Amino acid sequence: MKSFNSQTNQTVIDVCMQTYGDLNQMYKLMKDSGFLNISTYPAPLTPFVFNEKLVTDSVFAGYIKTNGIIINTGSGVPPGTFSAGAYNNDYSDDYDN
DSSP states (O other), X not given: OEEEEOOTTOOHHXXXXXXXXXXXXXXXHHHHHTOOOTTSOOOTXXXXXXXXXXXXXXXXHXXXXXXXOOOOOSTTSXXXXXXXXXXXXXXXXXXXX
């Protein structure tokens, strides 16, 4: 298992795309992380736990991690702009080992 800390204005959907590369594991991400309200924004740096063995689009997930892209469709992002943050160790390889 790995963990990812949510960023400012990220939705749970954003975090799922960030970690799994698609939305197929949305319920699992929420359940495993104890975040059961899809209609609220997680606070910045909320830890989300995910199983890297269940990533279905490893090319996409690897690309966004390698290039420091933060998926952010939440409020506070002006229309027509792209929000990409720098990689800053928000990923952890040693969660719950």
